[in-house]
Amino acid sequence: xxxxxxxxxxxxxxxxxxxxxxxxxxxxxxxxxxxxxxxxxxxxxxxxxxxxxxxxxxxxxxxxxxxxxxxxxxxxxxxxxxxxxxxxxxxxxxxxxxxxxxxxxxxxxxxxxxxxxxxxxxxxxxxxxxxxxxxxxxxxxxxxxxxxxxxxxxxxxxxxxxxxxxxxxxxxxxxxxxxxxxxxxxxxxxxxxxxxxxxxxxxxxxxxxxxxxxxxxxxxxxxxxxxxxxxxxxxxxxxxxxxxxxxxxxxxxxxxx
Numbered sequence: 001x002x003x004x005x006x007x008x009x010x011x012x013x014x015x016x017x018x019x020x021x022x023x024x025x026x027x028x029x030x031x032x033x034x035x036x037x038x039x040x041x042x043x044x045x046x047x048x049x050x051x052x053x054x055x056x057x058x059x060x061x062x063x064x065x066x067x068x069x070x071x072x073x074x075x076x077x078x079x080x081x082x083x084x085x086x087x088x089x090x091x092x093x094x095x096x097x098x099x100x101x102x103x104x105x106x107x108x109x110x111x112x113x114x115x116x117x118x119x120x121x122x123x124x125x126x127x128x129x130x131x132x133x134x135x136x137x138x139x140x141x142x143x144x145x146x147x148x149x150x151x152x153x154x155x156x157x158x159x160x161x162x163x164x165x166x167x168x169x170x171x172x173x174x175x176x177x178x179x180x181x182x183x184x185x186x187x188x189x190x191x192x193x194x195x196x197x198x199x200x201x202x203x204x205x206x207x208x209x210x211x212x213x214x215x216x217x218x219x220x221x222x223x224x225x226x227x228x229x230x231x232x233x234x235x236x237x238x239x240x241x242x243x244x245x246x247x248x249x250x251x252x253x254x255x256x257x
Contacts, residue, residue, distance in 0.1 A: 007212040011237045015254040025245065026232065026253055033102040034095070034236075034257050042124040046093050049120050049151065053083035063137040079143070083115055088181075092238065093121040095257065096179070096207075100125030103205060105176040110134065111163055111192060112182025112209075116144040116153075122179070123153055131156045134166045136182065163192055171199040181209040186216035193224055200229070206242040211235065225252055 018030040056079035064075070088096070100108065100122045106129050108122055113135035123131060133156060135141040141160035148156055159166050163182060178196055183189065189208065196206070211221040221240050225233045234241040235254045 003215060004212050007218070008237060011212075011235070011254065012256075015235075015237075015256045017256055021253060021255075023232070023248065023251060023253075025243075025248065026234065026251075029102070029234075030255060033098050034255065036098055036102075040094075040097070040101075042097060042121075043094055045124060046097065046117075046121050047090060050083060050087070050090060050093065050117050053087065053115050053117070053147075054080050056080055056083070058143075060139045060143060062140060079115065083117070087115045088117040088121070093117050095239075097121040097125040099205075099207070100129065100177065103177060103203075105129055105205075107173070107175050108132070108177045108179070109170065109175045109196070109199075110179045110181060112180075113144050113158055114140065114181070116148060116156075118179065118181065119144075119156060120148075120151070120153060122177075123156055127155070129155060132159065132170065133157070134159045134161060134163055134182070136160070136162055163188070164195075167192060167195045171196050173199065174201045174204065175199045176201075176204060178204070178206045179209070180207065184210050184213040184217050186220040189217065189220040190223060193220075193227075197229060200244050202244060202246055204244055208240040208242070210238065211240040212237060 018027055021027045021030060059076055059078045062075050062077050096118050105126055108129055108131045110119055110131065110133040113119055113133040119131060119133050123129065135144065135158060138160050141158055145158045180189065180192060208221065210217060212218055224230065224242060229244055230242055231245050231248045231250050232243040233252045236257045
C-alpha cells in the first residue's frame with residue numbers, strides 16, 4: 001500500500017489533462033470519452049447490478065490463481081465483500097462502458113471475470129458485442145454465469161480455465177478490446193500480453209488493470225510500453241492503455257481521469 005501511495009503522488013506530479021496533448025487521437029479520446037459527462041441510462045443498470053452484488057451475503061470458496069487480494073487472504077469470501085473490494089468500482093465500470101461505446105468494440109476479451117461488474121458494463125456499452133471472459137475460479141465462474149443468465153445478459157461467454165491454457169485457443173482471431181484484470185504479476189502479465197499480440201489489429205486497445213499494484217507490476221507496464229509493436233500508451237494510474245496504431249509515432253501520455 002505504501003508503494004502505491006508514493007506512486008500516486010508521483011503520478012499527480014507528472015500527469016495532465018487534455019491541455020498540451022497534441023495527438024488528435026488521444027485528445028479526442030480524453031475529451032469525448034474519458035471526460036464525457038453524459039448521464040447514460042445504462043449507468044442506472046450498472047449501479048443496480050453492482051448494488052445487488054453488494055447486498056448478496058452468499059459465501060463461496062475462492063480458488064485464486066493470480067496475486068490474491070490486498071484486503072482478504074481467506075479463500076472463503078462473501079459475494080458482498082468481493083463486490084465492495086475486488087469488483088470494479090462504479091466509476092471504473094462507467095468508464096469501461098464509455099470506452100466500449102466510444103470505440104464501438106465488437107469483439108472483446110476479458111481476463112478475470114470475477115463478479116462480472118466490468119463485463120456487464122462492457123456489454124451495455126455495445127449489446128451486440130461478442131464478449132469472451134476467462135475466470136480461473138470454478139465457483140466464481142459458475143456464480144457469475146448464473147447471474148448473467150438471471151439478468152438476461154446475452155452475448156457473453158465465460159470460460160472457466162487457467163488464463164495460459166485458455167489463451168492458446170483464443171489468439172487466432174482479432175480482438176477490438178482486451179481487458180487484463182485477473183493476474184497482477186509481472187511474469188504472467190507479460191506472458192499474456194505476448195500471447196495476445198497475434199490477435200491485435202491496427203485499432204485494437206489493451207487495457208491493463210492496476211499497473212501500480214506492485215513494483216513488479218509497474219516493471220511489466222514499463223516493458224509493455226517499450227515493446228516495438230506498441231505505439232501509444234496512456235497511464236491513468238489505475239489503468240494502462242496500449243494502442244498499436246501504425247500511423248502514429250511512439251508516444252506515452254499520463255492523464256488524470
